[in-house]
Amino acid sequence: MPDLQVATRRAAEVVVVEPTGFINAHTVAEFEGVLNALVEAGDVRIVISGAHLSYVASAGFGAIMGLIEEARAGGGDIRVAALTGTVAHIFRVLGFDRLCRTFETEEEAILSFGGH
């Protein structure tokens, strides 16, 4: 597993961002760059899949925090799916479950955008 690779996929009007590896202050630029580009392009319905992340440091959560209101202002949202282990734990202890909707699976997260 390399430090970080970020793949994106489209599922109807939702973009799934799938980072593989880990996100820390060194690798976050890669992750943030992808999110930035999506939000700037108006691709604001975003699901981040955590299935292939080994850990995410505060810098990674900061990237989501810094963009989520922009995505919401554009009629979308940033939602996360398939968090496991340390990533899920850190999400919770940072209180991100109050900022950001999470889903057990990527499919559920994609479907959650169906209503609006």
Added chain:
Amino acid sequence: MPDLQVATRRAAEVVVVEPTGFINAHTVAEFEGVLNALVEAGDVRIVISGAHLSYVASAGFGAIMGLIEEARAGGGDIRVAALTGTVAHIFRVLGFDRLCRTFETEEEAILSFGGH
């Protein structure tokens, strides 16, 4: 234990060099600097005490190898004492026991210079 600290002590006409920490390609300059200064000053009866070394990479052995004939040409020698664990093992597998005299204790190494 810091990366490397090199202490020197005098015992009659012998100088005991006592490195504490580990010697690798990064820290070797410190170790080599002390040996160089001694040999250049004609302080060529040198005992290196290994008692406080956790490991020595090839760079450290290279420093001894590069100076031992100079010390001998000046009527002295570089001898080592109190090698333990990994340092003793690497000394042996590099074949340094054929280049350089070793002693169980610092005292024996110092006394070995007594004859000449």
Added chain:
Amino acid sequence: MEGIEPLGTERAPLEIDVPATCECLSLVHEATRRAALAEGFDPSAADEIAVAVGEAMTNVVEHAYRGEPGHAVRLRFLPGPDALRIELEHRGAAPASLPTGVDLGRLARERRRGGLGVHLMRRLMDHVVHEEPAAGVGCWVLERNRAGFRPPES
């Protein structure tokens, strides 16, 4: 001629200098995670300790040294009977104060991308302080209690 014992005996406390750069974060994470595993912490605790130490390292790189190149951090692993203590000593700026909590909603509305580091260290470890042991020297001290250890009431 005995073998070297693992951390906790012959070589403890372990102390190494690390370049203060974000490029070294993953290696520090990995060395910390393995130190914690070797000390008997379970895999998820070891991961959490490694993330916390990464936050302290990031703080030193970005705030104490303001991203300037050429500085070092001295990393110490100090296993004790009740807790694993890890210190990161530096010669950069000290934080004026440590945040006691964060208001995520407000940070998000202000489009802030940071401000979570110290908070996360605190949530993952049992004890987090920044000390100034001497003039010009700063030191993050992080402790995680061993499983089953009940700290004294305070």
Added chain:
Amino acid sequence: MEGIEPLGTERAPLEIDVPATCECLSLVHEATRRAALAEGFDPSAADEIAVAVGEAMTNVVEHAYRGEPGHAVRLRFLPGPDALRIELEHRGAAPASLPTGVDLGRLARERRRGGLGVHLMRRLMDHVVHEEPAAGVGCWVLERNRAGFRPPES
């Protein structure tokens, strides 16, 4: 929501990028030593593996990249059933050939201070090669057999 397993299961093979500088040697040593301990090698074997990996790292810094700053090494820990394999991949120069032995007496008479690195790697590990998996890519491959493992006659 399960915990992350240690090396060998969920995250194996472990792969991290490290700045190709001598300042990082001690941290690579320590991470390697702990990886070997976690894989069940005894403390002296773990130390030897760590020294060998340090030699490979030094070779990459000093010879492959000729001491130039700004390069990286990709470090991989690949535990197998019979051996621990460690790879150090770089984008620098490859050695034209590997020395098969050294004549210490001659090196000493010539006042040489180096020339021992590859030799030491070979003496500490069971298998050492330098591969070129692609154009411009070099890779040190070091393997140490697990205790009790008898390699096939070759």
